[in-house]
Amino acid sequence: MGTICGANCDKCTYSDNCKGCAETCGRPFGGTCVAAQYISVGGREKYSEFKQVLLGEINTLLESNGIPAAEKLYELPGSFVDLAYPLPSGEKVKFLDGSRIYLGTQIKFADMGVCYGVVADTTFILVCSYSVDGSEPELIVYKKR
Secondary structure, eight states, X not given: OOOSSOOOGGGOTTTTTOXXXXXXXXXXXXXXXXXXXXXXXXXXXXXXXXXXXXXXXXXXXXXXXXXXXXXXXXXXXXXXXXXXXXXXXXXXXXXXXTTSEEEEEEEEEGGGTEEEEEEEOSSEXXXXXXXXXXXXXXXXXXXXX
């Protein structure tokens, strides 16, 4: 399969369900991909610049919440990172579209049993915490960009 962003699809655990970026015009799981959208308009260089600016915004947000800075952002399928967050009412809500590709990363503290996750695109940044097995998600910040 051909990629638009240059990702190594051979290492992706979702490749069995993927229809390919180039083959689907940047919609490998049916929804849009932040990388494909950005690259189609500005090219890979502009996409790389966007990721660096976004990473800076994310790190400012993380540090203001006492969370260590992230080192890199990765293209991630929404179905992989769409956790159901409990609301004060007891209802659990998902905020992402499982068919889209977002940018994100994980900051893991295995010795403490907690991870921090970040998911973002051109319109929002979501920061959460969860146990190392992915359970007990807690929404920390959902910020419109």
